Amino acid sequence: MSRKNINIGLFGFGCVGFGLYEVLLKTPGLKANINKICVKDKNKSRPIDAGYFTYDKDELLNDESINTIVELIDDADAAFEIVKTALMKGKAVVTANKKMIAEHFTELLELQKKYKVPLLYEAAVCASIPVIRNLEEYYDNDLLESLEGIVNGSTNYILTKTSEDNISYADALLDAQKKGYAESNPILDTGGFDAKYKLLILLAHAFGIVLNPEEIFNIGIDKISDLELKYAREKGYKIKLVAHAFKTGLNTVSAFVAPRFVQAKDKLFQVDDVYNGVVLETVFTENQFFLGKGAGAYPTASAVLSDISALSYNYQYEYKKLVSNKSVKFNNDFTLKIFLKYEVDKVENLRLYFSSIDESYQNNTVGYLIGEIEFIHLQKLSRIEGVSIIIDSVIPSSVIETDLANVLKNEVESLV
Amino acid sequence: MSRKNINIGLFGFGCVGFGLYEVLLKTPGLKANINKICVKDKNKSRPIDAGYFTYDKDELLNDESINTIVELIDDADAAFEIVKTALMKGKAVVTANKKMIAEHFTELLELQKKYKVPLLYEAAVCASIPVIRNLEEYYDNDLLESLEGIVNGSTNYILTKTSEDNISYADALLDAQKKGYAESNPILDTGGFDAKYKLLILLAHAFGIVLNPEEIFNIGIDKISDLELKYAREKGYKIKLVAHAFKTGLNTVSAFVAPRFVQAKDKLFQVDDVYNGVVLETVFTENQFFLGKGAGAYPTASAVLSDISALSYNYQYEYKKLVSNKSVKFNNDFTLKIFLKYEVDKVENLRLYFSSIDESYQNNTVGYLIGEIEFIHLQKLSRIEGVSIIIDSVIPSSVIETDLANVLKNEVESLV
Numbered sequence: 001m002s003r004k005n006i007n008i009g010l011f012g013f014g015c016v017g018f019g020l021y022e023v024l025l026k027t028p029g030l031k032a033n034i035n036k037i038c039v040k041d042k043n044k045s046r047p048i049d050a051g052y053f054t055y056d057k058d059e060l061l062n063d064e065s066i067n068t069i070v071e072l073i074d075d076a077d078a079a080f081e082i083v084k085t086a087l088m089k090g091k092a093v094v095t096a097n098k099k100m101i102a103e104h105f106t107e108l109l110e111l112q113k114k115y116k117v118p119l120l121y122e123a124a125v126c127a128s129i130p131v132i133r134n135l136e137e138y139y140d141n142d143l144l145e146s147l148e149g150i151v152n153g154s155t156n157y158i159l160t161k162t163s164e165d166n167i168s169y170a171d172a173l174l175d176a177q178k179k180g181y182a183e184s185n186p187i188l189d190t191g192g193f194d195a196k197y198k199l200l201i202l203l204a205h206a207f208g209i210v211l212n213p214e215e216i217f218n219i220g221i222d223k224i225s226d227l228e229l230k231y232a233r234e235k236g237y238k239i240k241l242v243a244h245a246f247k248t249g250l251n252t253v254s255a256f257v258a259p260r261f262v263q264a265k266d267k268l269f270q271v272d273d274v275y276n277g278v279v280l281e282t283v284f285t286e287n288q289f290f291l292g293k294g295a296g297a298y299p300t301a302s303a304v305l306s307d308i309s310a311l312s313y314n315y316q317y318e319y320k321k322l323v324s325n326k327s328v329k330f331n332n333d334f335t336l337k338i339f340l341k342y343e344v345d346k347v348e349n350l351r352l353y354f355s356s357i358d359e360s361y362q363n364n365t366v367g368y369l370i371g372e373i374e375f376i377h378l379q380k381l382s383r384i385e386g387v388s389i390i391i392d393s394v395i396p397s398s399v400i401e402t403d404l405a406n407v408l409k410n411e412v413e414s415l416v
Numbered sequence: 417m418s419r420k421n422i423n424i425g426l427f428g429f430g431c432v433g434f435g436l437y438e439v440l441l442k443t444p445g446l447k448a449n450i451n452k453i454c455v456k457d458k459n460k461s462r463p464i465d466a467g468y469f470t471y472d473k474d475e476l477l478n479d480e481s482i483n484t485i486v487e488l489i490d491d492a493d494a495a496f497e498i499v500k501t502a503l504m505k506g507k508a509v510v511t512a513n514k515k516m517i518a519e520h521f522t523e524l525l526e527l528q529k530k531y532k533v534p535l536l537y538e539a540a541v542c543a544s545i546p547v548i549r550n551l552e553e554y555y556d557n558d559l560l561e562s563l564e565g566i567v568n569g570s571t572n573y574i575l576t577k578t579s580e581d582n583i584s585y586a587d588a589l590l591d592a593q594k595k596g597y598a599e600s601n602p603i604l605d606t607g608g609f610d611a612k613y614k615l616l617i618l619l620a621h622a623f624g625i626v627l628n629p630e631e632i633f634n635i636g637i638d639k640i641s642d643l644e645l646k647y648a649r650e651k652g653y654k655i656k657l658v659a660h661a662f663k664t665g666l667n668t669v670s671a672f673v674a675p676r677f678v679q680a681k682d683k684l685f686q687v688d689d690v691y692n693g694v695v696l697e698t699v700f701t702e703n704q705f706f707l708g709k710g711a712g713a714y715p716t717a718s719a720v721l722s723d724i725s726a727l728s729y730n731y732q733y734e735y736k737k738l739v740s741n742k743s744v745k746f747n748n749d750f751t752l753k754i755f756l757k758y759e760v761d762k763v764e765n766l767r768l769y770f771s772s773i774d775e776s777y778q779n780n781t782v783g784y785l786i787g788e789i790e791f792i793h794l795q796k797l798s799r800i801e802g803v804s805i806i807i808d809s810v811i812p813s814s815v816i817e818t819d820l821a822n823v824l825k826n827e828v829e830s831l832v
Contacts, residue, residue: 023699143439286709324445
């Protein structure tokens with residue numbers, strides 16, 4: 001099969017952009033080269049020939065010799081305008097901007113369809129782990145039961161620090177900011193929003209469900225206090241910010257982002273620092289685990305490169321599950337076991353939210369409750385000041401327990 | 417995109433075959449159904465309608481309503497005849513038979529090309545881990561530096577047993593045989609041949625290199641004695657049977673199968689029991705880790721199902737690297753650090769094979785040498801009776817050390 005030549009108009013020229021430039025130049029097999037690069041800062045000195053650069057986006061978007069736009073800028077709104085225009089002009093697009101994708105998913109789907117042009121974004125989720133491509137190409141929806149992942153490197157670095165160095169959340173955040181792993185205003189990461197954008201993208205490719213960001217519930221790690229850290233340490237748990245999507249019934253799926261106690265036997269326990277990890281649970285394989293660097297210039301450039309390579313073979317997402325799985329609905333009808341920390345002087349009557357309580361503890365300033373709670377009540381609880389929530393586990397629904405998949409599995413088991 | 421209907425002629429009806437039957441029947445989204453099943457044993461009672469079965473392979477191969485053959489039998493020679501005939505008759509084929517594929521790789525490539533018909537075999541390597549698909553679709557060859565994997569479940573179960581239960585190789589093998597994880601004649605697994613067949617398949621999809629099985633060197637785990645087990649335990653290592661393929665220069669690749677000391681920091685350290693794991697090292701991502709069940713009815717059925725699903729979307733391997741990477745050659749020009757155990761009464765002059773020796777030990781019956789050795793000498797050494805070899809590490813070649821990839825990486829690093 002012959003490969004298509006890829007002529008790239010590149011937006012943004014940070015570390016990822018430069019890495020991309022170098023490797024494309026020196027790997028002729030890829031038949032891809034950068035024609036022009038659009039940047040914002042006119043005063044910055046750049047390591048390559050000034051002739052490459054322009055400050056006018058239209059110079060790339062109107063250039064008919066450019067058949068592919070690679071978008072690597074920070075600003076989600078500006079990125080969307082670029083991507084939209086590029087698709088309308090029939091140019092293929094590669095982007096790493098999860099916020100942009102999550103906020104405009106439906107529109108981006110329509111643009112791809114209308115203008116028959118591919119938009120690839122493997123770098124937007126878990127950088128170097130090819131999770132989107134695997135969900136799209138390999139995991140047939142009928143068999144996928146759940147997906148859980150550590151998809152945000154900044155928060156994972158912070159949480160790893162609290163656990164390994166026995167320091168507070170605030171100190172770990174400061175350290176992450178010093179090392180450049182967290183922004184000065186870190187709420188997109190620490191509030192679980194970045195993880196939510198990624199989960200939204202994963203949901204479409206895993207289960208064929210398209211949502212708006214506000215439809216997915218997220219709790220961040222920013223309220224975690226020493227009590228939770230101490231509790232986790234004593235039990236031998238780690239706290240991880242987990243993006244979780246799972247079947248709640250035969251044709252229903254739910255999803256949320258929240259911190260969770262992870263035990264040593266859990267695959268996600270090993271995912272530390274800026275690594276990302278994803279566990280896919282299917283009917284037949286129990287679970288599959290993917291681990292790789294989730295952030296940084298190289299892993300991101302690597303994912304961008306793989307998308308460019310795929311474009312050269314005319315690859316595009318076919319959103320198979322979106323097309324085939326129209327009967328699958330999103331719902332929030334399930335129960336969890338949680339650990340709830342509260343500040344004594346700020347709240348009362350918290351027990352009323354719980355279906356049942358297994359353990360409780362209180363001193364003069366703080367206390368905790370461990371018990372089962374319906375997800376809709378959890379959402380209300382999380383908005384109360386002085387409260388912090390860590391998920392212990394999702395309680396498997398009785399529907400799922402008796403569903404086709406398990407019946408099948410037992411039948412086969414009895415035969416083995 | 418519309419999905420093609422898949423009408424299956426199935427060879428073999430063990431656990432995997434039955435699982436496949438059930439799940440296909442109950443997942444209408446897949447548009448795949450089994451028309452006819454060819455089995456060998458006429459006296460075995462079977463859990464489904466007798467009308468499905470035949471003992472005549474031609475009844476499947478000549479049936480024009482069958483467009484896909486799924487081959488799940490043990491006998492590699494019989495399997496090849498079936499697969500060959502099916503391809504010649506224009507039928508797509510899904511198989512899990514690594515021995516058959518490895519022994520006939522070139523011929524199978526030609527058949528696919530000549531008859532323009534797909535042959536998929538994800539289940540043949542690491543069962544539930546989609547490693548072939550990822551190598552084929554995602555990891556561009558220019559960026560892949562090495563691949564190492566625990567690809568044989570039986571030997572990994574045996575080695576895990578020796579390590580966890582502190583028992584001898586012979587006892588662990590017996591346990592594996594009792595549990596059905598190892599054959600009564602286990603040499604295909606314990607001699608590293610099964611791992612070699614899988615490595616041969618991986619080499620084609622990872623680096624575009626096609627070899628015959630006898631061109632790949634393999635050492636098994638069958639000579640491992642208590643000395644090596646004790647040494648590993650004392651150092652906190654695990655011994656794993658590792659299939660390893662790696663660049664030895666800009667355009668050269670080598671590969672072999674051998675037991676290796678794996679340290680706790682290594683991703684493969686966590687791969688225990690019948691799990692398989694693969695680490696891909698690329699220029700930009702450092703490493704990627706895939707973990708999943710490598711053997712058993714469900715994981716194998718799962719991979720077969722994914723291949724059937726892919727066929728319904730007209731997927732086929734394009735062997736991209738085979739086409740694009742004609743300049744990449746296989747060679748064995750590299751040095752390793754090894755641990756060599758010897759029986760005192762059987763051998764002498766072993767030191768002459770080594771380039772350098774770091775450590776040596778000897779008692780009245782056994783001794784060991786730790787040092788560097790050229791790979792060609794290692795091959796000779798391994799044939800000497802009374803000798804057992806565990807790899808410590810491959811010494812990075814100076815060519816690779818200064819190669820383009822690393823130059824690039826450093827340039828980018830200096831910019832970050």
